[in-house]
Amino acid sequence: MVRRLEQGADQEEIRKAGATAAVVDASFSVAEGETFVVMGLSGSGKSTLIRMINGLLTPSAGHVYVDDEEITGMPPKALRDVRQQRMSMVFQHFALLPHRTVLDNAGYGLRIKGMDNAEIDKHAREALAMVGLEGWEQRYPQQLSGGMRQRVGLARALAAQTDVLLMDEAFSALDPLIKREMQDQLLSLNARLGKTIIFITHDLNEAMRLGDRIAVMRAGRIVQIGTSEQILNEPADDYVARFVQDVDRSRVLTAASICEECTALKADVSPDEALSMMHRHDTDRLFVSDGGRRLLGMLSAADCEQALRDGHSVVREAVVAVDDPVDGSTPMNALFARMSRHPVPLPVIDDEQRLVGVITPGKVFEALSREPHAESVGAPAAVKEASVSDV
């Protein structure tokens, strides 16, 4: 069967031959600390994929590595150790034991590992506190809401203190509001814990909120791997394009991805040079950066003229600080209010305060209105990496 698939047979042909090819072609590696989302419709092979990653299923072809260790074909005992020491799983239907307390449920994985009771207790309590369930330790699962039960499931995985979390549709059974809360909680928890997460979902919005990268699966194959923005702006084929067509682009696109190239003055140019630069760029103000491209502020033509009159040799002292530059990771929908208050382009900075570009209304409208289409693979103008040229 594997040979027939390699020769291009599709799932239907294999099915006719009496077998199921659940996962056909899925190659990727996940970086330490990354949240990698696998997204696809029901039956696309997501659960099968995750079960191969944790060794519950052995692939009929291909390899799975955890760090440098190949787990494909590992003897059962070694495999069990990898599963217990290296990764924890969070399930869709929580998989809680109904007759055990919340505390026992959270410590369940540790008990299987054979840890002593006092240790289990400590780790389970800590994990429950992390997910906001302090005070609920002695309750039973049926006394909890769905969201709380999933928190217990998450606490159980956290208590095991593994570096890798595997989450298969972990939030899919939850009501939309609770689901969102859980997503927020996972994001903020993991900002602190830095775990490597493989998160399976059929919900594109969830994928885009959580994933550093997203793999889109269709009929057992990964058809595209990329960041939310890449998937949105450069869908690999029509299937992905149709998938993303209803996404609220303003929530996914970030300031850094839609900003426009801009020219920044260096602080040590003379007022004369600055004025002629403005003249050449047909503007009456420019942003100013230091030698390392860090944003210092803005300079207007009027300030320049004043600096000339005051006899300054460089513009540095005339620079006016910018109140609140936009962080590059800000979603576009958080910019609208600010743009309405600011008549001038908003400067966008990166983690190191470096100017990466400016937000203009034109760019925002362009990014919002772009129809995703598969043909134009390659970065479109609106999302091409902005650059700042220093003068």
Ligand SMILES: Nc1ncnc2c1ncn2[C@@H]1O[C@H](COP(=O)(O)OP(=O)(O)OP(=O)(O)O)[C@@H](O)[C@H]1O
């Ligand atoms: N043990 C099995 N025996 C036979 N076929 C299977 C088995 N497990 C899964 N399949 C089939 O493999 C395909 C992929 O299933 P899988 O459960 O991996 O999909 P999924 O993407 O997780 O779907 P869902 O979103 O419904 O959970 C499906 O066609 C399914 O019917």
Ligand SMILES: [Mg+2]
């Ligand atoms: Mg599944």
